[in-house]
Amino acid sequence: MRVLTIGLGGAGSRIVDNLYDHDRRSRICCMNAVAIDIDPNSLLQLRYLPDPARIFFPRVDIADHAEVTDVIDIEEVMTRLQSLDTMEIDAILLCCGLGGSVIDIAPPIIEEIRKSYVEPIFALAILPCLEEGKRVSAKAADDLDVLQGLADAVILFDNETWSQKIRAAIAAAEAENTGVMSQLRQTPGASDPRSQYNMLNERIARQIGLLLRAGEFNEFGLDVAEIVLDAGEVLNTLKGNGFVAVGYAAERLPTGWLNFLHRRQSLKYFIEGSQEKAARIISLAKKAVYDEVSVPCDLTSADKALVLIAGPSAELSMKGFQTVRKWIDRSIAGLEMRSGDYPVKNTSFVGIIIVLSGLSNIPRVEELRDIRTEYRLECEEERLRAEEEARLHDEEAAGVSGAGAGVPEEDDAPGFASPIESAFLEESGYMKEPSTPERDEMIMLPGSGGSGPKRRDDTIDMLPRAGKQQDDGAVILPPKQGGREIDLTGSASVTSSVPAPKNSTFGLKGISIDKAAPKDDAITYSASLKPVQRPKDGSLAGDTVMLDSGTQRPKDGVFTGDKVALDRGMQRPSDALFEEFGLRMRGTAPTPKDAQMDQTGRGFGRPGPRPKEVDPSRGRLEVIDAAARQKSKDGEKKPDDDPDDGITWIR
Numbered sequence: 001m002r003v004l005t006i007g008l009g010g011a012g013s014r015i016v017d018n019l020y021d022h023d024r025r026s027r028i029c030c031m032n033a034v035a036i037d038i039d040p041n042s043l044l045q046l047r048y049l050p051d052p053a054r055i056f057f058p059r060v061d062i063a064d065h066a067e068v069t070d071v072i073d074i075e076e077v078m079t080r081l082q083s084l085d086t087m088e089i090d091a092i093l094l095c096c097g098l099g100g101s102v103i104d105i106a107p108p109i110i111e112e113i114r115k116s117y118v119e120p121i122f123a124l125a126i127l128p129c130l131e132e133g134k135r136v137s138a139k140a141a142d143d144l145d146v147l148q149g150l151a152d153a154v155i156l157f158d159n160e161t162w163s164q165k166i167r168a169a170i171a172a173a174e175a176e177n178t179g180v181m182s183q184l185r186q187t188p189g190a191s192d193p194r195s196q197y198n199m200l201n202e203r204i205a206r207q208i209g210l211l212l213r214a215g216e217f218n219e220f221g222l223d224v225a226e227i228v229l230d231a232g233e234v235l236n237t238l239k240g241n242g243f244v245a246v247g248y249a250a251e252r253l254p255t256g257w258l259n260f261l262h263r264r265q266s267l268k269y270f271i272e273g274s275q276e277k278a279a280r281i282i283s284l285a286k287k288a289v290y291d292e293v294s295v296p297c298d299l300t301s302a303d304k305a306l307v308l309i310a311g312p313s314a315e316l317s318m319k320g321f322q323t324v325r326k327w328i329d330r331s332i333a334g335l336e337m338r339s340g341d342y343p344v345k346n347t348s349f350v351g352i353i354i355v356l357s358g359l360s361n362i363p364r365v366e367e368l369r370d371i372r373t374e375y376r377l378e379c380e381e382e383r384l385r386a387e388e389e390a391r392l393h394d395e396e397a398a399g400v401s402g403a404g405a406g407v408p409e410e411d412d413a414p415g416f417a418s419p420i421e422s423a424f425l426e427e428s429g430y431m432k433e434p435s436t437p438e439r440d441e442m443i444m445l446p447g448s449g450g451s452g453p454k455r456r457d458d459t460i461d462m463l464p465r466a467g468k469q470q471d472d473g474a475v476i477l478p479p480k481q482g483g484r485e486i487d488l489t490g491s492a493s494v495t496s497s498v499p500a501p502k503n504s505t506f507g508l509k510g511i512s513i514d515k516a517a518p519k520d521d522a523i524t525y526s527a528s529l530k531p532v533q534r535p536k537d538g539s540l541a542g543d544t545v546m547l548d549s550g551t552q553r554p555k556d557g558v559f560t561g562d563k564v565a566l567d568r569g570m571q572r573p574s575d576a577l578f579e580e581f582g583l584r585m586r587g588t589a590p591t592p593k594d595a596q597m598d599q600t601g602r603g604f605g606r607p608g609p610r611p612k613e614v615d616p617s618r619g620r621l622e623v624i625d626a627a628a629r630q631k632s633k634d635g636e637k638k639p640d641d642d643p644d645d646g647i648t649w650i651r
């Protein structure tokens, strides 16, 4: 897919820089890129983008706090974009970090681009870490809402989840390398923010870069794909104004001459190798969806999906690929499922990309929105507190001057509640109903008359109510600490094979990873299946009879004759009686002929022509069901007349 990539702000510019590097290294060159920023250092530190692709808008004054929209000139941006070779682009990708300031320019830019380009506009949005604070998270939630309304799709990448993974990986590496030499060898500052951002950006470039290159070919390094995935299919998967998560997992192939010779030498190794390849694709797919996904999400809430496998064509097992396809197809809520392979000659990696689009359940997005609500309430409280303090301060000042003037303070002071109290009263609607009967009663109290005392009474009456209302308000406030506890993505660790969305998320749909995901060895079993179902030997011989679910299963004894009992007073028919009807007896038990079973079509639900042998005793012989008899003795209702003349079918 040919894309015009636009990086906004520090995060966006660095991500575009990495994407550009991957694009040029793959020699596909399907990307035009620009980076827009108001921070000169951020643009200077980019490593790969050519200078003309860096668009800098300086603030007039360093201390100037003008809006970004005033600093960045949209017309200038459009002129620079149109100077690029954008004739053959399939889409426009806007990369930005949510919660920053430069992202504010995204809406006017998208609006302007829509006027000049017909191609879909996608956004790659980076969710901030929790440690950046509530303000950033709250702004990120706002930015996300704005982007969702404007872009054709928003691809999400969660810094919080991936930073945790990186930190855990660094800690694990440090625990392993405890020797002096290994400590010396360690890269200094691997945990500083810039290195962490570099690692995150490298990850993003791999995930998104491969997706953007799908369907693009050149004469170097690429084989012919078995299932070609073109740009249109990637675009159609993404489009739909929804949130998108991209899962990506890759594995290095075993290398070395010994391994190569083993594979070549024997058929056994060849067969084992093919199963191994299929199992590798399946386990990579599970890793991509549950562990290495750009933002942890509920797979079953996806509307569309796309599966793409990449690597040397000999290693891309179609068997494994089909199993993964089926699994994803059955798991997602929607019906649109696309897939393809991307054979690369000169690589020692096999990778898989799974795109889940139109997602409705992303715990991290919910968490950002919760934080926003919490943050807004805190800001409101803070504002009211500040107003209250200012009022008290004013009152104190007025008191000092009032005392000096000798004017009785009480009479002049307005009898209303403080701003913080008023806000709560207003919220509760108290202020809007000044003539409630209750208050009228208060006004009519003997001794009260003028407006001054009335106000005082109101104040006296209102304050306790305001307190009560405040308590009530606290009930509806989201719990502050509880908010942190729903840090579900935080629980997704490198070692966990499952992202950790809210318990309720998966619980609702009863998703069980073990159940839903195909097992690694599933392919081993499926390989042994023949395309045509062979009837069981027993069914032909008449040993195994399949019963309809609604049909009562006869006791084994019915056929073997073990359970045939004679009612009291009944005479057991002589063997000769059976022989009379041409029945062959085996031991003492009467066994129905095989032919007879075949006649009934192995379906006892269907009443066929009744064979003579069924009632050899001409109604005198009865099979007795001890349990049924006991029940009937106990006075239970008798079942309907059995059409089988006394033979009770028992399930």
Ligand SMILES: Nc1nc2c(ncn2[C@@H]2O[C@H](COP(=O)(O)OP(=O)(O)OP(=O)(O)O)[C@@H](O)[C@H]2O)c(=O)[nH]1
Pocket: 008, 009, 010, 011, 012, 014, 015, 096, 097, 098, 099, 100, 101, 102, 103, 126, 127, 128, 129, 132, 136, 159, 197, 198, 200, 201
């Ligand atoms: N993955 C990744 N995320 C980043 C990077 N830099 C910043 N971020 C995230 O993106 C958010 C926005 O940061 P920036 O894009 O640098 O902010 P800005 O829009 O340039 O402007 P300021 O808010 O003034 O810094 C931050 O809160 C981080 O969460 C980066 O290099 N990689």
